[in-house]
Amino acid sequence: MSALLEVRNLQVRVEEREILHGLSLTVNKGEVHAIMGPNGSGKSTLSHVVAGKPGYEVTGGEILFKGEDLLKMDPDERAAKGVFLAFQYPVEIPGVATMTFLRTALNAQRKARGESEYSTPDFLKKVREVAASLNIPQEMLRRGVNVGFSGGEKKRNEVLQMALFEPSLCILDEMDSGLDIDALRIAADGVNALRSSERAMVVITHYQRLLNYIVPDFVHVMSKGRVVKSGGKELALELEESGYAQFEDQAA
Amino acid sequence: MNLALVKPTMDGAASDVFTVARDRLPGKGPVAEVRQAAFDDFIQKGLPHRRIEEWKYTDLRVLLREVAPLAAAPDQAALDRAKEVVTSLDVNGAHRLVLVDGTFAPQLSDTTSESGVTVQTLRAMLENADIAARADLLRTSVASDAMISLNAAMATDGVVIDVAENAAPGKPIHIVHIATQSKAAAFTRSLVKVANGARATLIESFVAADGTAGYQAHDSVVLWAGNGADVQHIRLVEDARDAANIATAIVTLGERTQYRAFNLTSGGAVCRYQAFLRFGGQNTHADVNGVSLLNGRQHADTTLVLDHAVPHCTSNEVFRAVVDDSAHSVFQGRINVHPDAQKTDARMMTRALLLSDEAEADNKPELEIFADDVQCGHGATTGALDDSLLFYLRARGLPEKEAQALLIQAFVGEAMESIADEALRDVAIATAERWLAARG
Ligand SMILES: Nc1ncnc2c1ncn2[C@@H]1O[C@H](COP(=O)(O)OP(=O)(O)OP(=O)(O)O)[C@@H](O)[C@H]1O
Numbered sequence: 001m002s003a004l005l006e007v008r009n010l011q012v013r014v015e016e017r018e019i020l021h022g023l024s025l026t027v028n029k030g031e032v033h034a035i036m037g038p039n040g041s042g043k044s045t046l047s048h049v050v051a052g053k054p055g056y057e058v059t060g061g062e063i064l065f066k067g068e069d070l071l072k073m074d075p076d077e078r079a080a081k082g083v084f085l086a087f088q089y090p091v092e093i094p095g096v097a098t099m100t101f102l103r104t105a106l107n108a109q110r111k112a113r114g115e116s117e118y119s120t121p122d123f124l125k126k127v128r129e130v131a132a133s134l135n136i137p138q139e140m141l142r143r144g145v146n147v148g149f150s151g152g153e154k155k156r157n158e159v160l161q162m163a164l165f166e167p168s169l170c171i172l173d174e175m176d177s178g179l180d181i182d183a184l185r186i187a188a189d190g191v192n193a194l195r196s197s198e199r200a201m202v203v204i205t206h207y208q209r210l211l212n213y214i215v216p217d218f219v220h221v222m223s224k225g226r227v228v229k230s231g232g233k234e235l236a237l238e239l240e241e242s243g244y245a246q247f248e249d250q251a252a
Numbered sequence: 253m254n255l256a257l258v259k260p261t262m263d264g265a266a267s268d269v270f271t272v273a274r275d276r277l278p279g280k281g282p283v284a285e286v287r288q289a290a291f292d293d294f295i296q297k298g299l300p301h302r303r304i305e306e307w308k309y310t311d312l313r314v315l316l317r318e319v320a321p322l323a324a325a326p327d328q329a330a331l332d333r334a335k336e337v338v339t340s341l342d343v344n345g346a347h348r349l350v351l352v353d354g355t356f357a358p359q360l361s362d363t364t365s366e367s368g369v370t371v372q373t374l375r376a377m378l379e380n381a382d383i384a385a386r387a388d389l390l391r392t393s394v395a396s397d398a399m400i401s402l403n404a405a406m407a408t409d410g411v412v413i414d415v416a417e418n419a420a421p422g423k424p425i426h427i428v429h430i431a432t433q434s435k436a437a438a439f440t441r442s443l444v445k446v447a448n449g450a451r452a453t454l455i456e457s458f459v460a461a462d463g464t465a466g467y468q469a470h471d472s473v474v475l476w477a478g479n480g481a482d483v484q485h486i487r488l489v490e491d492a493r494d495a496a497n498i499a500t501a502i503v504t505l506g507e508r509t510q511y512r513a514f515n516l517t518s519g520g521a522v523c524r525y526q527a528f529l530r531f532g533g534q535n536t537h538a539d540v541n542g543v544s545l546l547n548g549r550q551h552a553d554t555t556l557v558l559d560h561a562v563p564h565c566t567s568n569e570v571f572r573a574v575v576d577d578s579a580h581s582v583f584q585g586r587i588n589v590h591p592d593a594q595k596t597d598a599r600m601m602t603r604a605l606l607l608s609d610e611a612e613a614d615n616k617p618e619l620e621i622f623a624d625d626v627q628c629g630h631g632a633t634t635g636a637l638d639d640s641l642l643f644y645l646r647a648r649g650l651p652e653k654e655a656q657a658l659l660i661q662a663f664v665g666e667a668m669e670s671i672a673d674e675a676l677r678d679v680a681i682a683t684a685e686r687w688l689a690a691r692g
C-alpha cells in the first residue's frame with residue numbers, strides 16, 4: 001500500500017535561492033507527524049509547496065499524494081483530492097462573506113470530485129454544528145473572511161474549514177501561534193476530533209505544549225532545508241530541553 | 253460629400269449633421285433659436301479632445317472621430333426589434349418609458365398613470381407653443397461643454413417627469429434607451445423633477461436590439477430633487493460592444509435631500525458619463541457610486557463634478573473599475589467646496605483593478621476647497637488581484653477563474669452597497685456575474 005504523502009529528496013528554490021535541499025518525508029494514513037525546527041528552516045516552505053503555492057521552483061525530487069504526482073496538480077485540484085493547509089498567516093478577504101466562501105469552496109471541491117453539491121439547508125446545518133463545536137459565533141461567519149478576526153479567531157476559522165472539508169491530509173502550520181490557552185485547547189480538540197485511521201496530520205510547531213494536546217506518532221526536526229532527525233514524541237521533549245543548536249552543525 | 257462628418261476644422265461639413273436634421277427636430281421659433289445657438293457653440297468648441305482638461309483622457313476626436321447622422325424615427329420593424337429587448341430586461345415591475353432610437357415609443361411603454369407621477373414627452377412639450385418657457389427645456393446653466401451643447405441642439409425626444417410633492421410612487425421609473433439603427437445617433441434629453449418631500453427611484457438603461465452596430469447614444473438628464481426629497485438614481489449602460497454612449501446628468505439638490513446614485517457601465521466601446529451635482533440646500537447627502545466592468549478594447553470614462561455650494565452637506569463617492577484585456581477606465585472626480593460651504597464632509601475613493609498587462613486605468617480625484625471648517629478626503633489605487641488572496645481561495649478548492657470571480661465581486665460589491673433597493677442591487681450584481689461568467 002502506498003503512503004498517503006511521499007516527499008522524496010525535494011529541492012526547492014525561491015528567487016534563485018535554494019531553500020529545501022533534498023527533503024524526504026513519508027506520511028501514512030492514520031499517522032500524526034510533528035515538524036519542528038528553527039525559524040527559517042523551511043517548514044512553511046514545505047507546506048506551501050505541498051499545497052501548490054506559486055513562486056516556488058521545484059528543482060529536484062518529487063511529491064506523491066495517494067500515489068499521484070502532486071506537483072502536476074493545480075492548488076484547487078490538490079484541495080479536491082484531500083490536501084488541506086491551515087495557514088500560519090491566514091489572509092483577510094474583505095467583501096467575501098465567510099459563509100459564501102465556505103459554501104463556494106466546499107461545493108467546488110465536491111464538484112471536482114464528481115459529488116453532488118450541498119443544498120443550502122444541509123450546508124448551513126453542517127457549518128452551524130462545526131462552528132458550535134469550535135466556539136465560533138454565527139456572527140463571525142457573516143463577516144468577510146477573517147476580516148476583523150483576532151489572531152486566535154483566524155486560527156479557529158482554519159480548523160473550522162478543516163472540519164468542514166474533511167481532507168485526508170491536514171497540514172497545520174503553527175496553528176498554536178497566537179492562541180490563548182483556552183483557544184488552544186478548543187482548537188486542539190477540534191483537530192483531535194478529526195483524527196482517524198483514514199486521515200493523516202502534519203503539525204508544524206515550535207512548542208511542545210501543542211503536542212501535549214495533539215500527540216504525534218512521529219517528530220521530525222528540520223534544519224536548513226532538510227529533515228535532520230526523526231523520532232517519536234519524546235524527541236519533542238528532548239528539543240524543549242536542549243534546543244536546536246545540536247542540529248545546526250549536522251545540517252551544515 | 254459625407255453628411256455624417258462633423259470635423260470642427262471643416263466648418264462646412266461640420267454643420268451638416270445639424271443642417272440635414274434641422275427640419276426633423278421638434279420645436280419652432282424660440283426652440284429652434286436655442287438649438288441654433290447650442291449648435292453654434294458646439295461648432296465653435298468642436299468634439300472634445302485631450303487638450304480640453306475635462307476630456308484629457310477621453311479624446312473624442314480620436315475615439316469617436318465623428319458624430320453619426322441622426323437616427324430615423326423608428327418604423328414598425330424597429331419597434332418589433334425593440335420589443336424583444338424590452339421583454340428580456342432584467343429590471344422588473346418598474347414604470348417603463350421606452351425611447352427607441354431617440355423617439356418615445358408609447359407602444360412599448362407603460363401608459364397607466366401612476367399616482368403622483370406625471371410623464372410627458374420632450375417632443376410634445378417642445379412643440380407645444382402654449383408653453384412659454386418651452387425653449388428652457390433645452391437650456392442648462394450648470395456646465396459649459398461641447399457635448400451638452402450638441403445634445404441640446406439635436407435632442408429629438410425624451411421624457412419629462414414630475415413627481416408631485418410628498419408623493420411616494422410604488423414603482424421605480426425606468427427609462428429604457430434602445431438602439432435599433434446601426435451607424436446612427438440618437439439624441440435624447442429627459443427632465444425629472446422630484447418635488448419637496450417626494451420619494452422616487454429613477455433607472456436608466458441603455459441597450460440595443462440584436463445586431464445593431466456602431467451607433468451612438470447621446471443623452472442628457474436634468475434632475476431636480478426638492479427639499480426633503482429622497483431620490484435613487486440607477487444607470488445601467490449595456491450598449492452594444494461597438495457603440496458609443498455620451499451622457500450627462502445635471503443634478504440639483506435641495507435641503508435635507510437624499511440622493512443616491514449608482515452607475516454601472518459594462519457595455520459600449522466608448523462611454524462617457526459626466527455628472528454635475530450641485531448642493532443647493534443644507535443638510536443634504538449624496539452617494540455617487542459607480543462600477544465599470546471593461547474588457548476587449550472598451551473605453552469608459554466617469555467624470556463627476558460635485559459643487560458643495562452651501563454648508564452642512566455630505567457626499568460620498570465610491571468608484572470601482574475592473575479592467576481586462578486592453579480596455580481603459582477613466583475616473584475623474586472633482587469636489588468643489590465653496591467658501592460658504594462650512595461643515596462639508598466629502599469623501600471620494602476610487603480603485604481600479606487591472607486584470608491584464610495591457611489594461612489601463614486613469615484615476616483623477618481632485619479637491620478644491622475654499623472653506624476652512626470641512627472634512628474632505630480622497631484616495632485612488634490601481635492594482636492587480638492580490639496573489640496571496642487568490643492562493644488562499646485556490647488552496648480551498650476554488651478553480652482560478654472562480655477564485656478571481658469571487659475577489660472581483662468583492663471588489664465591486666462595496667460600490668454597489670449604495671443601491672438601497674435590494675431588487676435593483678441584485679440586478680447590478682447579476683450584471684457583474686454575467687460579465688464574470690463571460691470571462692470563461
Ligand atoms: N518568497 C520568498 N523570497 C525569498 N526568501 C524566502 C521566501 N519565502 C521564504 N523564504 C526564505 O526561505 C527560508 C525558509 O522560510 P520558511 O518560511 O519556510 O521558514 P519556517 O521554517 O516556516 O520559519 P518560521 O518558523 O519562522 O515560520 C527563510 O530563510 C525565508 O527567508
Ligand SMILES: [Mg+2]
Nearest residue numbers: 043044045088
Ligand atoms: Mg513558518
